[in-house]
Amino acid sequence: MSILRRHRPFIEFRWTIVLFTLVYALLTIGVCAPDVGGAAGVRKLTILYTSQAKGQIRSCNCTKFRYGGYGREATLVEQVRKEAENVLVVEGGDTLGRAATEQERLKGHTALSAIDAIGYNAMAPGEDEIQLGPSGLKQIGPCRTGFILANLGNNEAGKQSGFEAFAVHKTAGGLRVAVIGLFDPRLLERMPKVPLEVTITDPLEALKLTTPQARKRADFVVVVSHSTKDEAESLARSGLADVVVCTHSESAPILPGEEGNTVNVPIERIGDRILVESRTRLGWSVGRLDITLRSGKITEVSNRLIYLDRTYDESPAIVKLFDDYNAKVKEIALRGQRELKTKIRAVLAERGYGSADRKRECAFIGAVLCKDCHSDAHRKWTESRHSTAFASLEKAGQQFDPDCTPCHTTGARSRGGFLNTKETPELVAVQCEACHGPGKSHTGSPNAAYGKVAGDLCRTCHTDEFNPSFDYEAMWKTIAH
Ligand code: HEC
Ligand code: HEC
Ligand code: HEC
Ligand code: HEC
Incomplete structure (x- = not known):
């Protein structure tokens, strides 16, 4: 008994040292004090x-x-x-x-x-x-x-x-x-x-x-x-x-x-x-x-x-945000189409045309009408990705998006060119006239003067900024006609 009693304080002292050492170690390695x-x-x-x-x-x-x-x-x-x-x-x-x-x-x-x-x-x-x-x-x-x-x-x-x-x-x-x-x-x-x-x-x-x-x-x-x-x-x-x-x-x-x-x-x-x-x-x-x-x-x-x-x-959560955005873009586009239609009708009426005459006003006519006389060029074009450029937008669900249509349709940047799928369904995708210009008067009186393509035309869509590797020679080879 007496021996035990003599030893107890020693054991307690030892544990106190262990405890101190432990706390000190924890403090220095930063577990207890993360800011150190x-x-x-x-x-x-x-x-x-x-x-x-x-x-x-x-x-x-x-x-x-x-x-x-x-x-x-x-x-x-x-x-x-x-x-x-x-x-x-x-x-x-x-x-x-x-x-x-x-x-x-x-x-x-x-x-x-x-x-x-x-x-x-x-x-x-x-x-x-x-x-x-x-x-x-x-x-x-x-x-x-x-x-x-x-x-x-x-x-x-x-x-x-x-x-x-x-x-x-x-x-x-x-x-x-x-x-x-x-x-x-x-x-x-x-x-x-x-x-x-x-x-x-x-x-x-x-x-x-x-x-x-x-x-x-x-x-x-x-x-x-x-x-x-x-x-x-x-x-x-x-x-x-x-x-x-x-x-x-x-x-x-x-x-x-x-x-x-x-x-x-x-x-x-x-x-x-x-x-x-x-x-x-x-x-x-x-x-x-x-x-x-x-x-x-x-x-x-x-x-x-x-x-x-x-x-x-x-990330799926962000895709969801984008889908909400895209649905609203579609709404804006459809509203814009209705407003545009009303405006076009009013202008035509002012000039004494009925709305059915609108087609006559358009300088762009669509690739089908070039096919009769340029069947080889047309075949070559249908094999190129230009002919399916609009399908790419549809696949992404962005066929309404004015951020996308200018480069994936025909004549969107010019008067009488692509407006939307309802008004101008014949002008979707990158057709002949996207490169050769409006062809209506050419089909009326065909001659070799039409359709000269400016040297930097490709770069209006294959822009330097987003497609720095664009190589005209190589790219033209795949669509040459
Ligand atoms: C009725 C027939 C006809 C139609 C339709 C027609 N073309 Fe032509 N095209 C011609 C003829 C003919 C020439 C002159 C060829 C020549 O003299 O070398 C020509 C010339 C061209 C040239 C110039 C070729 C060159 O020699 O430099 C281009 C480009 C062209 N057509 C594109 C088109 C496009 C695009 C369309 C549709 C929008 C179209 N053509 C519709 C008959 C037609
Ligand atoms: C009005 C815009 C526009 C113009 C102008 C244009 N392109 Fe394109 N091009 C596109 C779009 C859009 C695609 C992609 C279509 C898709 O797959 O959705 C494309 C695709 C291509 C492809 C296929 C791409 C690949 O990697 O296989 C080639 C080749 C090409 N273009 C060459 C040309 C050349 C050469 C010119 C100039 C003579 C030209 N393009 C002018 C819009 C344009
Ligand atoms: C400045 C012109 C331009 C605009 C604006 C544009 N594109 Fe394109 N797009 C291109 C060209 C050029 C290509 C073909 C590039 C190539 O393959 O070399 C292309 C190709 C594509 C492809 C095919 C890619 C593949 O590898 O199959 C998709 C999909 C596409 N674009 C979607 C869109 C969408 C969606 C928008 C709008 C958010 C859009 N593009 C806006 C020029 C444009
Ligand atoms: C991506 C742009 C692009 C598209 C789309 C395109 N062409 Fe061309 N086309 C050209 C270029 C560039 C040339 C070569 C011009 C040159 O060499 O001066 C050319 C040349 C021609 C020529 C003259 C060929 C020759 O023998 O000299 C004809 C005809 C022609 N295209 C008709 C068409 C028709 C029809 C379509 C649609 C079915 C079409 N092109 C679509 C860019 C295009």
Whole structure:
């Protein structure tokens, strides 16, 4: 008994030491105190950034170069969130495009819904959003992902706008990242003057005021600066933020090569700060900046653009958003058709024609009427994909969409050309007259003077922007007639 009694305090003391050691170990490896840093103080932060999507909500899939869309983006973001420790997802502005027509506003609405669904952590405005102003943005649609803008003048609209100077995101790995939004007011000088609802103050002054507040609540500070490169550089030079992402890029796009969908993009190191120019545009790609922090200091950085090609499946939730959008586009198109019909009837009546005379007015006649005299050319054409160009739109359910019809029909850009499937069913697909011009007078008096094709005609549809690999010689060979 006495022996036991003598030993008990020793055993208790030993357990106390074990307990202390355990708690100390847990604290230092960061389990109990996530803000202290990971094992040996190493943390990894992945910043996914996008900008200048301009209302491009989905790829048309015309060629493999037509990248992008929120559906594929959602899949990529989900993958990165699964694999990376600390992820921040930010949008840098000029997201919505002009939002001037009903269809453009619908695109904006769909973009905002997609941004919410993807779960962006913050969104800075660009010229598009500043010009729309808080009330214009509200009309486009609700959006849970808040706009951040630190250099917003303290005016009435600004106060009511729900814009915050910065947002703090706590990542899954427990890192607190503050994102400060800034907008370069000089960008507005180049735009057509519109009355603005908000005033914009000096970005650097605003950054000086905001950073201390942001530092109090976060371990790391990122500035999303919708500005030119020099402006962003001066913000980075101030040394206030850890990373500056410049999201109004005027540099040429960097496209991936034939193989793969990723390109490395250089960053600039200014002291121990980092400046990145976002080269993402039209929703084609997502920028990915990977940062390693050792005891809070940036030690390694890599930056690349990940192009959203067809290897990324579209997220079903976003496809659903797009389907809703497309159904509304169809409604708008049908309404437009009815209005157009009424207008055409009125014009014809004014000129003393009945509506049956409309066909006589049209300069485009359709390929069937060329077949009689140019049967070889016609056969060759039916074998080409030009003859089935409209079927591609029907397959996508977008045969009503004015974003698609100009290149997949005949004469849509000219008077008397394709209007819609009801008024001009004979002018669907890329027919002879899409290249040779309206043929009505030619069939009346056929001669060799008709139908000279301008050298750069193909490029009006096979545009440089979306089809950089277009090779006239090779392409012509497959449709030569
Ligand atoms: C009634 C018969 C007839 C019809 C219909 C007709 N063409 Fe022609 N086309 C001709 C004749 C004849 C020539 C002159 C051939 C020549 O002199 O070399 C010609 C010339 C052309 C040329 C110029 C060829 C060259 O030599 O450079 C083109 C292009 C052309 N036609 C396209 C069309 C298209 C497109 C249509 C339908 C919109 C059409 N043609 C309908 C008879 C016709
Ligand atoms: C009015 C727009 C338009 C013009 C002008 C045009 N194309 Fe096309 N072209 C298309 C469309 C749309 C398709 C795709 C059709 C589909 O499959 O839906 C296409 C497809 C093609 C294809 C098949 C693509 C492939 O990879 O097999 C070739 C080849 C082609 N075009 C060559 C030309 C050439 C050469 C010219 C100029 C002489 C030209 N096109 C002018 C719209 C156009
Ligand atoms: C600027 C002209 C242009 C516009 C606008 C356009 N297309 Fe195309 N599209 C093309 C051309 C050119 C091709 C053929 C490209 C090739 O194969 O080289 C094509 C091909 C396609 C194809 C066939 C792809 C394949 O590989 O089979 C689909 C589908 C398509 N477009 C859908 C659309 C949809 C949907 C829209 C509207 C959202 C649209 N396009 C708008 C020019 C256009
Ligand atoms: C994608 C554009 C495109 C389409 C569609 C197209 N053509 Fe052509 N066509 C051309 C080009 C380009 C030439 C060559 C012109 C040249 O070499 O100067 C040509 C040449 C011709 C010629 C003159 C051939 C010769 O012997 O010199 C005729 C005739 C002709 N096309 C008729 C047609 C008819 C009929 C159709 C429809 C069934 C048609 N084309 C569809 C682009 C087109």
